[in-house]
Amino acid sequence: MTATLISESADGPDGRVLRRTAAERFAHWVDSGAANLPLPGSGATLRRLRTLHDLGRADLSLARLAEGHSDARAILHELGAPVPAPGERWGVWAAQPPGSVLHARRDSRAGWRLDGVKAFCSGAHSCTHALVTADTEDGRRLFAVATDDAGCSPVEGSWQAVGMAGSDTPEVRFTDVPARPLGAVDAYLRRPGFSHGGVGVAACWLGGARGVADVLLRAARRREPDQLLAAHLGTVDVLLYGAQCVLGKAAEEIDATPLEDGERAIALASRARAVVADVCARVLDEVGRALGAGPLCHDAEHAQRVADLTVYIRQHHAERDLAALGTLLATADEGALDAEGWGDA
Structure with missing residues (x-):
């Protein structure tokens, strides 16, 4: 899936407009440098919360995308990985509702690969990267993925919401998608x-x-x-x-x-x-x-x-x-x- 600001097949004209508007605002927010919020616990957590509050006051779908990117940046820092590069828009796709299961398997030739479906993936069409939780033989782990892989595709019609329509939060199907592990089993939850x-x-x-x-x-x-x-x-x-x-x-x-x-x-x-x-x-x-x-x-x-x-x-x-x-x-x-x-x- 190539990361674009909006899917041409998104459901309904109103939903398309809301998703496009939120995605464009999200891209501008990241590209302007405003996304480099203080990290939690850095001594300026109140400023971080105030920024997220103000985004929510203006546009809750934008706030949802911005919060995901900011959370991803904090997670990457906390787990010792490089923070997002300029122009990258990250999401955190870690929901575990019943029915949608994402599996990670180790490929001796190409590292880790992801297969299955992940639910509630905010910014599915606008994020360039995502942090994703997936089940392994040893337990649940966190992985970094690039969403432009051909095997990563939003499931059209799986986000029918009127409220938070602009957050673009459908299911995403992964088919043999390469992934980079971050931390040990359950590191995402235990940090x-x-x-x-x-x-x-x-x-x-x-x-x-x-x-x-x-x-x-x-x-x-x-x-x-x-x-x-x-x-x-x-x-x-x-x-x-x-x-x-x-x-x-x-x-x-x-x-x-x-x-x-x-x-x-x-x-x-x-x-x-x-x-x-x-x-x-x-x-x-x-x-x-x-x-x-x-x-x-x-x-x-x-x-x-x-x-x-x-x-x-x-x-x-x-x-x-x-x-x-x-x-x-x-x-x-x-x-x-x-x-x-x-x-x-």
């Missing part, structure tokens, strides 16, 4: 940056919620004073402020212990993601109740942003992720995972 990356995704979500709330703020400023509208706006502001503080605290903790890869890092990311996902859902509800159907029916940009955010926050697995956090807390040593939200006294 400190796995949890850090999850916080970056939450920053994108929060930016999307801020974009949804912008419509409510503009409505309140141009209408006659309305106490109900003002109450909704105040509620939304408090929600967004609280989530922003949580991400700020998470950035501070990541910078303080950048190599933390144990239960505390997992709890930090799980808490931050859960708070932000809940805030995003509540902001969607508050703005909808405040403004009714009007903006959803007459403001295409707002309607798309609402649809995008609704889909994107489902990357948080709701009660399943909360159950995982609860299990972690219940099995850890007493006090080992206590939240440190008060800071130094």
